[in-house]
Amino acid sequence: MKTLGSLFFVTLALLPAQGDWxxxxxxxxxxxxxxxxxxxxxxxxxxxxxxxxxGRGIASPVVVGNTIFLSxxxxxxxxxLHVLAYDSSDGKQLWQxxxxxxxxxxxxxxxxxxxxTLASDxxxxxxxxxxxxxxxxxxxxxxxxxxxxxxDHPNIANGLGMSSSPVVxxxxxxxxxxxxxxxxxxxxxxxNGTTLWLKKRPKxxxxxxxxxxxxxxxxxxxxxxxxxxTAIEPKTGKTVWDYQDGASTIPSxxxxxxxxxxxxxxxxxxxxxxxxxxxxEPIWVDNKLKPGTGSPSCLDGFLYVVNNANVLSCxxxxxxxxxxxxRLQGPISGSPLITADHLYIFSEDGxxxxxxxxxxxxxxxxxxxLNDTILCTPAVAKDAxxxxxxxxxxxxxx
Amino acid sequence: xxxxxxxxxxxNIIRAFTQLDAxxxxxxxxxxxxxxxxxxxxxxxxxxxxAMNQANPVGDNWIRGAIARIAASSDRATFPKxxxxxxxxxxxxxxxxxxAAFEILRQHHPSDAExxxxxxxxxxxxxxxxxAIQVILEDAExxxxxxxxxxxxxxxxxxxxxxxxxxQASQSLKSRGQDIDLITLLGFQxxxxxxxxxxxxxxxxxxxxxxxxxxxxxxxSYPGKNGQVSWSSxxxxxxxxxxDINHHYGELKExxxxxxxxxxxxxxxKVQFRLGSKNAWKIWVNHRLLFAREEYHRGGTRVDQFILDxxxxxxxxxxxxxxxxxxQTQPWTKNWEFCFRITDPTGKVIQEAAxx
Numbered sequence: 001m002k003t004l005g006s007l008f009f010v011t012l013a014l015l016p017a018q019g020d021w022x023x024x025x026x027x028x029x030x031x032x033x034x035x036x037x038x039x040x041x042x043x044x045x046x047x048x049x050x051x052x053x054x055g056r057g058i059a060s061p062v063v064v065g066n067t068i069f070l071s072x073x074x075x076x077x078x079x080x081l082h083v084l085a086y087d088s089s090d091g092k093q094l095w096q097x098x099x100x101x102x103x104x105x106x107x108x109x110x111x112x113x114x115x116x117t118l119a120s121d122x123x124x125x126x127x128x129x130x131x132x133x134x135x136x137x138x139x140x141x142x143x144x145x146x147x148x149x150x151x152d153h154p155n156i157a158n159g160l161g162m163s164s165s166p167v168v169x170x171x172x173x174x175x176x177x178x179x180x181x182x183x184x185x186x187x188x189x190x191x192n193g194t195t196l197w198l199k200k201r202p203k204x205x206x207x208x209x210x211x212x213x214x215x216x217x218x219x220x221x222x223x224x225x226x227x228x229x230t231a232i233e234p235k236t237g238k239t240v241w242d243y244q245d246g247a248s249t250i251p252s253x254x255x256x257x258x259x260x261x262x263x264x265x266x267x268x269x270x271x272x273x274x275x276x277x278x279x280x281e282p283i284w285v286d287n288k289l290k291p292g293t294g295s296p297s298c299l300d301g302f303l304y305v306v307n308n309a310n311v312l313s314c315x316x317x318x319x320x321x322x323x324x325x326x327r328l329q330g331p332i333s334g335s336p337l338i339t340a341d342h343l344y345i346f347s348e349d350g351x352x353x354x355x356x357x358x359x360x361x362x363x364x365x366x367x368x369x370l371n372d373t374i375l376c377t378p379a380v381a382k383d384a385x386x387x388x389x390x391x392x393x394x395x396x397x398x
Numbered sequence: 399x400x401x402x403x404x405x406x407x408x409x410n411i412i413r414a415f416t417q418l419d420a421x422x423x424x425x426x427x428x429x430x431x432x433x434x435x436x437x438x439x440x441x442x443x444x445x446x447x448x449a450m451n452q453a454n455p456v457g458d459n460w461i462r463g464a465i466a467r468i469a470a471s472s473d474r475a476t477f478p479k480x481x482x483x484x485x486x487x488x489x490x491x492x493x494x495x496x497x498a499a500f501e502i503l504r505q506h507h508p509s510d511a512e513x514x515x516x517x518x519x520x521x522x523x524x525x526x527x528x529x530a531i532q533v534i535l536e537d538a539e540x541x542x543x544x545x546x547x548x549x550x551x552x553x554x555x556x557x558x559x560x561x562x563x564x565x566q567a568s569q570s571l572k573s574r575g576q577d578i579d580l581i582t583l584l585g586f587q588x589x590x591x592x593x594x595x596x597x598x599x600x601x602x603x604x605x606x607x608x609x610x611x612x613x614x615x616x617x618x619s620y621p622g623k624n625g626q627v628s629w630s631s632x633x634x635x636x637x638x639x640x641x642d643i644n645h646h647y648g649e650l651k652e653x654x655x656x657x658x659x660x661x662x663x664x665x666x667x668k669v670q671f672r673l674g675s676k677n678a679w680k681i682w683v684n685h686r687l688l689f690a691r692e693e694y695h696r697g698g699t700r701v702d703q704f705i706l707d708x709x710x711x712x713x714x715x716x717x718x719x720x721x722x723x724x725x726q727t728q729p730w731t732k733n734w735e736f737c738f739r740i741t742d743p744t745g746k747v748i749q750e751a752a753x754x
Contacts, residue, residue, distance in 0.1 A: 076525075076528065076560065076562065095470075097463070097466055098462070098501075099459045099462050099463065100455065100458065100459060100462070100494075102455040102456055102459070106697065106700065106703060107697075108697055133459070135459070135463075141466070141470075142432075142463070142466075142467055143432060143459075143460070143462075143463025143464070143466065143467070144429065144432070145425055145428065145429055145432075145460075146456055146459040146460055146463065147422055147425075147456065148455060148456040148459070151420060151454070151455060151456050152420045152421045152422075154689070155690075155691060155692075157693075158693070158696055159676070159693055159696030159697035159703075160696045160697050179693070180692060180693040180694065180696065181691055181692050181693050188422075191429070192422075192425050192426055192429045193422055193425045193429070194422040194425050194426065195421060195422050203692075205693075205696060
C-alpha cells in the first residue's frame with residue numbers, strides 16, 4: 001500500500017494544474033484545451049489588457065497558476081536575454097531577469113533571439129534562446145542555473161537563428177540545438193543543469209521542437225529532423241525507435257495523447273505508437289495535409305493544419321480523412337489553438353480569426369485586428385488568449 | 399562593513415562562479431552557491447560584480463543571477479551606488495564587469511548612469527562606447543547649423559566601433575555632401591591572392607585537404623576541379639569590402655577557393671579577425687587553423703558576422719581563407735563571397751603597417 005500510495009502522489013504531482021499552459025502549444029503540447037474561451041475577444045476590458053515588452057520575441061507565453069511567463073531579447077545585437085513574469089489578472093509585471101547571450105545572436109530579421117517558448121514543470125522554468133543559452137529559474141525569478149551550449153561547442157549556431165522550444169520531462173530539460181555544423185540534442189538535469197546525455201544529431205538546420213510522447217507512467221521524447229523522428233528515453237537519451245523516412249525541419253510533430261503521433265513527413269504521416277511506447281507503425285500518410293510554418297494541432301480525434309497557402313484543413317486523426325477545408329487570411333506563422341468548439345489563429349499582420357469548427361459549415365465567425373506583427377502561437381490563461389508581438393503582450397478575453 | 403559570515407558566503411559564491419567551466423563543469427557547486435546569495439545584503443553587490451573579472455561569460459550570467467537575487471531586496475537607500483559607480487570608472491576592470499555595473503546602476507539610479515555616458519566616448523569597452531556614440535548621433539540629427547551637425551557626425555564616426563553606427567554616421571555625412579571612405583574606415587582587407595576552383599562535390603571539399611592547406615606558396619600551381627590552377631590577384635572596391643569570388647571565376651557550384659593575404663604587424667598583439675561569409679569557410683593564421691564553419695547560405699553575408707579572437711605575431715602574418723560553395727541552385731544560393739578585417743579586441747581597426 002505504501003508503494004501504491006507513493007505512486008499515486010507522484011502521478012498527481014506530475015499532472016499540470018487546471019489553467020496552466022506549460023510549454024509551446026500548451027501543457028499537452030498539441031495546441032488544444034477543453035476549456036471554453038470567448039469568441040468575441042476584446043483588447044480592453046475587465047479581463048483584457050496589454051503590456052509593453054522590453055524586447056523582441058516570437059516565443060509564446062506560458063502560464064503557471066495566475067502568472068504569465070515570457071521571454072524577450074533586446075540590445076543592439078539582441079544580446080540581452082529577458083525572462084519576464086506578469087500577473088495574469090491585471091498584467092502587472094512581477095519580475096524581469098536579464099542575462100547575456102554567450103552564443104551567436106545573428107538571426108534572420110523575421111525571427112529573433114527570443115524565439116523558443118519557455119517550458120515549465122509547474123515549479124520552475126527553462127528558458128532557451130537562439131544563442132543557445134539555457135537558463136533555469138524558479139517561479140519567483142531566482143536563477144537556478146545557467147548553461148551556454150555555444151560556449152561549450154562554438155559551432156552550435158544557425159545563421160538564420162534557432163527556434164526549437166525545450167520540453168521538461170522526468171526531471172530532464174530536453175534541448176534540441178540542431179544545425180548544419182555541430183548538431184546535438186542535450187538532456188540537462190533540471191536540478192543543476194549538468195549534461196545527463198549529449199546526442200549527435202543529423203547535420204542540418206532544424207527549427208522543430210521536441211515532443212513528449214506519453215502514456216500513463218511512461219514518457220519518451222521525439223526528436224524530429226530532416227531524417228525523420230527519433231524517440232528517446234528522456235533520462236538517458238537512448239534511442240527507443242527511429243522513423244527514417246524524412247520529416248520537415250520547420251513545423252513540429254504533435255502527440256495526440258491517444259497513441260498517435262502526427263509527424264510532418266510527406267505532408268502528415270500518422271504513427272501509431274504501441275501502448276508501451278516501444279515501437280510504432282505508420283497508419284496513414286496524406287501529402288494534402290502538409291503544414292506551412294505552424295505545427296498541427298489536435299483535439300477530440302481531429303487534427304487541424306494550416307498550409308503555406310493559408311488553407312486550414314481538418315482531418316480525422318485515426319484515418320487522415322479530410323473533413324473540411326477553409327481559406328484563412330494570411331500569411332500565418334503561428335500554430336492554431338483549438339478549443340471544444342472553436343479554433344483561434346493569428347495572421348502575421350495581427351488579424352485574429354475565430355473559426356467555429358463544430359458547425360456544419362465551418363467558417364470564420366469573428367475577427368479582430370491587433371495592428372501588429374504576430375508570429376507566435378497563441379497561449380491560454382483561464383478564459384483568455386495570450387499573444388505577443390515584438391513590443392507587446394496581450395491578454396484577450398470578453 | 400561586511401560581517402564575517404557574509405564575507406564567507408561572498409568568498410564561497412565567488413569561488414564557485416569563477417571556477418565554472420564549459421560543459422557544465424562546476425555547476426553542482428554553483429547551484430549550491432547561488433542559493434547563498436539570499437543571505438547577502440546589497441553591500442555585497444560590488445564584490446560580486448568585481449568577481450566578473452575572473453569569470454567566463456557563463457559565470458558572468460550566474461553572477462548576474464545572484465545579484466538579481468540580492469537586488470530584489472535592495473532599495474534606493476541601500477543600493478551601493480558609489481561603489482558600483484567606482485567599478486564603472488575603474489578601467490582596470492574587465493569591460494564586461496564595467497558594463498554589468500553600468501546596467502545595474504541604470505536600473506537603480508537611471509539619472510546617475512545616464513550622466514556617465516558622455517565619459518564613455520573613448521572607452522575600451524565597445525558596449526559603453528556605443529552609448530556615448532548614440533547620444534552624439536542623436537544630437538547630430540537635430541543639430542544646427544549644418545556645420546555643427548556635420549561636426550557631430552564626424553565625431554561619432556571617428557570614435558564609433560560598431561558597424562551599424564559607422565554606417566549610420568557615414569550615410570548621414572554622405573547625405574550632407576561629405577566623402578567617406580568606408581573601406582579604409584572599417585579596415586577591410588581588399589587585396590588578396592586567390593586560387594581555385596577545387597572540387598566540392600557532395601560538400602566533400604570542406605574537409606578535403608588540398609595543396610594550399612598543406613604548403614602555402616602563392617607561386618605554386620595545383621590540379622584543380624577543372625584543370626591546373628594557380629594563384630592570381632583578387633581585389634575589391636566594394637565599400638563594405640565584399641569580395642565576390644563568382645566575379646573572379648564565374649558562377650560556379652560545388653567548388654572551393656583559397657584566398658591568401660599577408661599582414662605586417664609591428665608588434666605581437668591580440669586581435670580579432672572579423673569575417674563575413676554566407677558560405678562554409680575555414681581560416682588559418684600563420685598556418686594554424688583558427689576556426690572552421692560548415693554552413694551554407696543560412697542568411698546573408700554580413701560585416702563582422704564571425705568575430706574570432708586571435709593574435710598577430712611581430713612581422714609578416716600569413717592569413718589563409720578557404721571559402722566553399724555548395725550544390726544548391728536557388729537564386730539566393732549563388733553567392734560565393736567574403737569580407738574580412740582585423741581589429742584590436744576593442745573593435746578598433748588595425749591598419750596594416752609598412753614593413754620596417
